[in-house]
Amino acid sequence: MKKNVVFDYSKAAQYIDGDALKAMKARALEAREVLMGRTGAGNDFLGWIDLPVAYDKDEFARIQKAAAQIREDSDVLVVIGIGGSYLGARAANEFLNHSFYNNLSREERKAPEIYYCGNSISGTYLKHLIEIIGERDFSVNVISKSGTTTEPAIAFRVFKALAEKKYGKEGAAKRIYATTDQKKGALKTLATAEGYESFIVPDDIGGRFSVLTAVGLLPIAASGVDICALMQGAADMRELCLNDAEADDGAVMYAAVRNLFLENGKTVELTTNYEPCFHYVAEWWKQLYGESEGKDRKGLFPASCDFTTDLHSMGQYVQDGARIMFETVVDIQESTDTVVLEAEAEDLDGLNYLTGKDMDFVNRCAMQGTLLAHTDGDVPNLQIHVKDRTAYSLGQLFYFYEYACGVSGYVLGVNPFNQPGVESYKKNMFALLGKPGYEDAREALLARL
């Protein structure tokens, strides 16, 4: 069994008391029993545990067919969704594809340009996206489990109208792919009425755990990524989590160590990386942990920095500010593309000592030096080693993080699978918008503004 994702707390050893870790590991293993025994809070949302081996093969084949169709007939794919119905696809597509994917020629990319919307309510953003698409052929993948979320619903209303204007109602229906609940919700009703090709968000999988369902798989496959390898990676990590749970370098240990730091007064986990392609994986990770653990006035605040970029902004705080955090460095070990530095006749910038070295070497030295500097500055550094930028390794990483999150939430004593706090802003927004049924709340809110 390949282990392409490895947790490593060796560089934080000086901050970890051996007995305390032993006790926390025992608690994490108990939490794991609750998870696997399906006896904890939110146990009706555990479909993600077996998903990598128990997914619907017929739907998977339909996803691949739809992705091939989109690649063939579309210059642009518009992916509409927010939160768990957005971040996983974007994370995978940015991590696995060319850094300038949308700027490659159609021939090089062999896939449409991909843009995301419905993840904000910015009219400017949507207007600019419409301008970028121009007269070109496009398809839409609208993703919403509930089918009623305001941000994607607004964006879909706009793109549905655009598609119908360009292709006619029937033509548009062939270019709109809906990923939503199997039976209920406004989007499901519309998809059935209009005859859109539809994919399912399973009842027992919450948005932030849904990247390996059609939610993530269709836009990922549309970009040309090998989704079979992605699923295989997740399946192999599931095997490791199920059969080697006590491993010192596994997901349960990650859950234990982060909870130990929380109990020792750290309130922030800062996930850092040295590859720009990781940015949206960190965004996905923040949602996974923030929405799963931030409740009942508990939980580590999940933050992220992109290094070395942010060493020139947040680096000062990390090195020297309030000692509230520990850092988890994601180390992507192998790369396929790099640049080798050449000598210059006049060494004005003083970089000739790096002649013949590639930028990965420079980046690795930056990573190692930063790790030691932050450790010296009293920021314990954990590491997650990821072998490479392949779909297989990303599948392992997605599952690793999800499994650790389930265990970690139960160690913390919360329900990791609900998100009651997300509703509060929506109620206020609906009241201020004048949505019927919110009249009383509206008066009270207006008095406070």
Ligand code: PA5
């Ligand atoms: O994790 C979650 O449940 C949320 O982030 C949702 O995914 C997000 O609010 C979008 O919801 P929906 O898919 O119903 O539009």
